[in-house]
Amino acid sequence: MMSGIPNSRWLFIAFVLISLAVTFVEDSINPYFFQVIIYVGINIILASSLSLINGFAGQFSLGHAGFMAIGAYTSAYVSSLIVTSTDGFAATALFPLILLSGGVMASLFGLLVGFPSFRVKGDYLAITTLGFGEIIRVVIQNLDFLGGARGFTSIPRISNTFWVFSTVALVVFVISNIVRSTWGKGFLAISEDEISAEAMGINSARYKMTAFATGAFFAGIAGALYAHFVTYINPSQFGFIRSIEIVVMVIVGGMHNIAGVVIAAVVLTILPEALRPIAEYRMVIYSLMLVVIMLTRPQGIFGTTRAFTDWRRKLLASFGAKGKA
């Protein structure tokens, strides 16, 4: 099982360094482009973390925006307690802690949401996770210390290219390694056929819990990064449609293909921006695309993993051939 991402920690380190370098020039980037770039990063984190749950582990979840909301709100609350000024060393030094708080809290809820997956499968699970997402949203709406329906205001703006894209690198690195490990084989086994997997000695409950906890953890971090970028969050930003958007990225990218999911996240974040002039048709095109993909290429635009690696190999081979000639 290949994930389509070269297993290289050098690539990871290089990516972190590049994102750090870009941070120094980010003030000169057009604010609109900068915002799109940050959203691309956040969506890559969301989509690749969801691909672990929906794709590799085969536990179709429609509640990812709920985890994102928990991460966003937890981190916003934590930073309202500990961060006093947005500038300076203190905020930056505390930020990993803040991100972690969002991730850990989301992960705990991930375990909670993962629990029904022992008894509930397929489309029932989809509707259960959707229900959890909605409950999370409604409960936040009723919590006054989180601002209720009015939203949570004046969150310090700490997220920048470095924080977002080094997290992207970390998430993609971690998930593609999980997928390649024996854990990944286990996920694949329960997604293919749970009963056979159990018969082979795989503790499917443990694997499902791990998938939900890990996926939710990264979604929580994405939420935290988002909250500390937009500085204002309210429950309606984390509705059902948000979850669907992330699911679409995973489906378009290919359920078992992290490289595809990353590309899909990039394209599907930029595409709506490019389609701004015809904004009202955007979601119609989106939904039609989903139906057409399912009818024609249910394995996603980027195909099955194998097809994608074949294509990559051919591409590399063609470069190699040119090099020789």
Add this chain to the structure above:
Amino acid sequence: MSELLQQVINGVSLGSIYALIALGYTMIYGILRFINFAHGDVFMVGAFVGYYFTPIILPLVGGSLLLGGPMVMIASMLVCSLLGVTIEKLAYRPLRSRPKLTILITAIGISLFLEFGGQLVFGPDPKLYPTIIPSATIVSTDTLVITSNPIVVIGTTLLLLFMLRAVVYHTKMGTAMRAVSYNHRAASLMGINIDTVISFTFVLGSSLAAAAAVLYSSVYPSINPLMGIMVGLKAFVAAVIGGIGNLGGAALGGLIIGITETFVTGYISSTYRDAIAFGILIIILIVKPSGLLGTGESEKV
């Protein structure tokens, strides 16, 4: 005491609307074994068809609501049946032998298409639904007011439920439906045309959703293209609570959701209204996944 009675009447009225939609979910699930996510949006289209047809139909019958109301409902049922059958033919039929997840995602796609297409066609802003139920006060005391609205809703629902029962249990097509839901292969070997039966199921389900839409919009007259999401989800929850695939269960589940929701709104807080259905769903799925009236199916290895 009379406040309680008031809440119960409102709850049963809302619950019977959920029940009508839930029946569509449950029948389609019974036959195709997948959640027709777009069902809630067929409901939404039903409301808009009613909205646009009322000003055309009412003058034709001289403004008589007693005659015009049912005609609006029937018009809406016809249009939605057509819509339901078209969705099934174009989107679900080609995928019938594919993994269930593929169909589920397609259904989500169709649902989004109807929602955002609806925003394009009908406009995103809420519209005021015309009155088609004659308004009258039937009982009026100091604390209890019963208007004609809930009575008409409950009465119409009961009538439709009896008609559905008659169709499912006393016609040839109904028997075929039950046969197909029991076993596709065996039914087709007996000479039943599966495609026709499935189309017919979509006709029944979608027309019940349209009837529910006309009733719902008469009680809650603000309609918008996204109205089907929440109502649809709650009706689906109702179907699951009652035991999906079970007609009586869908009606029971609808009543449970409707009454609980009205009570939560009335006695606790209206802001928790949308969460309560999902709370019940999660509890039911953990405690008795097959639903209250459903029979569990063991998975064959």
